[in-house]
Amino acid sequence: MTTSPTQTSPIEDSALVRPFRLIGRSVLAGFREIGRIATFSGRVLLACVTPVIYLREVLRQCLKIGFFSLPVVGLTAVFIGAALALNIYTGGARFNAEQFVPNIVVVGITRELGPVLAALMLAGRVSAGIAAEIGAMRVTEQIDALLTLSAKPERYLYAPRVIAGILTLPLLVLVADIIGVLGGYLVAVGALDFNGSLYLRNTWNFVTGNDIWSGLIKAAFFGGIISLMGCYQGDRSKGGAGGVGRAATLAVVGAAVLVLASNYVLTSIFVRLGL
Amino acid sequence: MIDFSEKPILELRNVHKSFGDKHVLRGIDLTVAPGQSLVIIGGSGTGKSVTIKSALGLMTPEQGEILFDGQPITDPKRLDAMRRRTGMLFQGGALFDSLTVWENVAFALLYRDGVSRAEAKRRAIETLAKVRLPASAADLRPAELSGGMQKRVALARAIIATPELIFFDEPTTGLDPITADAVNNLIVEQVKALGAAAVSITHDMASVRKIADEVAMLHEGRIIWRGPVSALDDSGNAYIDQFVNGRAEGPIQPAI
Numbered sequence: 099m100t101t102s103p104t105q106t107s108p109i110e111d112s113a114l115v116r117p118f119r120l121i122g123r124s125v126l127a128g129f130r131e132i133g134r135i136a137t138f139s140g141r142v143l144l145a146c147v148t149p150v151i152y153l154r155e156v157l158r159q160c161l162k163i164g165f166f167s168l169p170v171v172g173l174t175a176v177f178i179g180a181a182l183a184l185n186i187y188t189g190g191a192r193f194n195a196e197q198f199v200p201n202i203v204v205v206g207i208t209r210e211l212g213p214v215l216a217a218l219m220l221a222g223r224v225s226a227g228i229a230a231e232i233g234a235m236r237v238t239e240q241i242d243a244l245l246t247l248s249a250k251p252e253r254y255l256y257a258p259r260v261i262a263g264i265l266t267l268p269l270l271v272l273v274a275d276i277i278g279v280l281g282g283y284l285v286a287v288g289a290l291d292f293n294g295s296l297y298l299r300n301t302w303n304f305v306t307g308n309d310i311w312s313g314l315i316k317a318a319f320f321g322g323i324i325s326l327m328g329c330y331q332g333d334r335s336k337g338g339a340g341g342v343g344r345a346a347t348l349a350v351v352g353a354a355v356l357v358l359a360s361n362y363v364l365t366s367i368f369v370r371l372g373l
Numbered sequence: 374m375i376d377f378s379e380k381p382i383l384e385l386r387n388v389h390k391s392f393g394d395k396h397v398l399r400g401i402d403l404t405v406a407p408g409q410s411l412v413i414i415g416g417s418g419t420g421k422s423v424t425i426k427s428a429l430g431l432m433t434p435e436q437g438e439i440l441f442d443g444q445p446i447t448d449p450k451r452l453d454a455m456r457r458r459t460g461m462l463f464q465g466g467a468l469f470d471s472l473t474v475w476e477n478v479a480f481a482l483l484y485r486d487g488v489s490r491a492e493a494k495r496r497a498i499e500t501l502a503k504v505r506l507p508a509s510a511a512d513l514r515p516a517e518l519s520g521g522m523q524k525r526v527a528l529a530r531a532i533i534a535t536p537e538l539i540f541f542d543e544p545t546t547g548l549d550p551i552t553a554d555a556v557n558n559l560i561v562e563q564v565k566a567l568g569a570a571a572v573s574i575t576h577d578m579a580s581v582r583k584i585a586d587e588v589a590m591l592h593e594g595r596i597i598w599r600g601p602v603s604a605l606d607d608s609g610n611a612y613i614d615q616f617v618n619g620r621a622e623g624p625i626q627p628a629i
Contacts, residue, residue: 152484235469242431243467247530248456248485 138330143322145250145257146264155258163224163259163325164266168273170223171216175274178211179203179281187290199292200300203282208309212274213267214361217320220267221353225328228259229349232332233342241333256329260322267321268314275310312368319364320357327353380443382407382538382570383428388437390423397423398434399594407537410564410571412581412602414616415591416625421574422464424591425540428572429461441538457485460531460539460569464546466523468515468530475501475511478529486534500529503566504559521552525559532563539564541573545580557583578617581605590616592625 183203190196232255235241241251279301286292328349335345381404390398397420405411415421426432428439430452439446441455468477476483478500479493488496498508504525515523524544531539544560545553557580564571564584573584581588582602589599590613598610605617615623 238465239463239467240469242426243461243463243469245431246429246456246459246461247481248453249480254484 134334135326135330138333139326142252142256142260142326142329145252146261150253151261152254152258155254156261159258159262160266162227163220163262163321164270167220167223167266167270170219171270171274172277174215174219175207175212175278176281176284178215179207179278179283180285182206182211182278183282183285183290187286196290199286199290200282200297201304203286204279204301204305205309207278207282208275208305208313210313210361210365212278213271213313213316213320214357216271216274217267217317217324217357217361218354220263220270220321220324221327221357222350224263225324225331225349225353226346228325228328229332229335229345230342232256232329233335233345236332236335237338237342251333256326256333259329260325263321263323263325264318265321267324268317271313271317272310275313308373312365312373315368316361316364319360323356323360324353327356379406381405381440382442383572384438384440384443385424385428386438386440388424388427388434388439390420390427390432390434397594398427401437401591401594401596403589403596405538405570405572407570408568410561410573410584410586411589412585412587413572413574413589413591414576414578414581415574416576416616416627419591420594421591422542425461425542425572425574429459429540430455457534458537460534460536462524462527462531462539462541462544464542466515466527468523468526470515472515473511474506474513474515474518474526477515477526478511478533480530481534496533497529500533501526503532503563504529521548521556524548524556528556528559528563532567532569535567536569537567538570538572539567541571541575541584543575543577544573545575545577550579553577553580554583560584576616578619 183199186199186202186206187196190198190202232241235255241255244251244254283294283297283301286297287294331345331349331352332342335341383403383405385401385403388398388401389396401420401424403411403413403424413421413424423432427434430439430446441451442458444451444455446452446455468474469480472480475494475497479488479497482488482493482496483490494511498511501508501511506522506525506529510518510522510526515526518526528544541560545556548556560571560573561584571584573580575581582605585602587599588602588605589596590610591597592612598608598613600608605613608614611624615625621627
């Protein structure tokens with residue numbers, strides 16, 4: 099339902115009413131958007147788990163979303179691991195706890211920074227890329243062409259991207275975990291006079307399966323969110339090059355905010371479950 | 374002459390479509406007989422594209438009925454059944470740029486009908502030959518082709534599954550007159566070979582004269598004139614006269 103802005107209102111348009119009307123309008127618009135995202139996500143997720151699934155497209159997207167994101171995720175992880183080690187060292191020195199650098203680095207990376215930062219990098223790289231690609235397909239009538247050829251966009255375009263996001267982000271995070279620990283190790287051994295083999299042994303003995311698993315589960319959620327937001331904004335884009343640019347921006351912002359918000363929700367669930 | 378009095382393959386009854394407060398289609402009534410080539414003419418923004426997008430179910434009209442082969446297109450199943458029997462050539466070609474030329478042409482075979490890749494490629498190359506494209510073009514990407522070649526690939530994609538009804542959205546827009554004429558010839562030839570009906574929209578009068586059996590003029594959301602292409606020059610209709618002769622002066626206001 100759309101209501102035209104010219105519609106006359108039963109309440110007089112006084113200066114007193116106007117702010118409330120503005121608030122009401124944006125709240126309604128917000129709920130409408132949430133509803134649209136939810137129905138879109140429902141449709142696409144259903145297409146992810148019901149036949150037909152186009153395996154060739156899934157593989158192509160895994161390569162594009164996962165493999166080609168390795169450099170950016172690796173670089174992010176190595177620097178974060180290094181900076182984290184330095185910070186924990188200086189912070190820990192205040193109560194003589196410098197020796198816990200390897201323990202805190204590995205937990206911080208696997209539980210939090212690995213998945214979240216990899217997801218934020220992918221929100222930039224992948225969400226924007228998907229939104230721009232789908233948006234361009236929308237404005238050049240390629241989505242209409244798909245429909246006339248009896249191919250559903252949610253099956254042919256969106257489901258493969260979402261499946262690829264869910265499958266590849268955990269793998270990327272696993273790589274980020276290893277490289278992040280390596281970054282901490284390099285700084286600890288190179289600049290902070292830690293013993294290398296002791297550092298690695300401490301890391302290995304301290305980290306638990308739950309630390310790693312909880313991060314990977316988060317990553318799967320984030321991967322889905324990132325691809326979904328890209329597809330959603332691309333699908334909705336209209337109005338030529340400007341519309342495509344807007345779709346890419348909205349996708350990045352939406353994906354980043356949703357990643358951070360869902361990170362909190364997932365973390366609190368894991369804490370409650372004792373994971 | 375073909376007898377066009379039989380049951381229409383496509384029928385639009387009192388179709389209305391608005392965007393916001395812009396009332397684009399204000400009651401379109403249109404019938405297309407099997408094997409007939411109807412060209413819809415009209416100025417920019419009169420709703421030509423909206424008409425065929427509504428007919429294809431890409432847009433949902435607020436009011437009115439669309440019948441394909443006597444059946445109203447009401448639910449997704451019927452829409453899907455209709456799309457299997459129709460083809461569409463989009464204005465810009467709308468080729469999938471992530472796929473090769475042959476994958477584009479054979480898209481319906483590969484992703485809808487489950488034909489094997491080898492067989493699909495063979496049929497794609499066969500269809501490319503029909504639109505005078507060499508087999509060597511099959512493995513190129515759409516972006517590597519000229520505008521005229523892209524139109525031909527799009528035509529091949531529209532005809533590969535032997536449709537009974539084909540829509541053409543401004544098939545010659547953006548082409549030089551010689552290439553446009555070649556594309557027109559191909560359209561006439563292929564539509565005839567399939568025995569399909571065709572609904573085209575264009576404002577290129579050369580194209581109209583080449584491909585139309587009948588012409589319908591769309592103005593302000595309604596069909597204001599319809600007749601055989603031979604009647605275009607002495608229609609006695611001021612709107613048709615102005616459009617056919619391309620004059621800025623007349624009952625139709627130029628869209629500037």
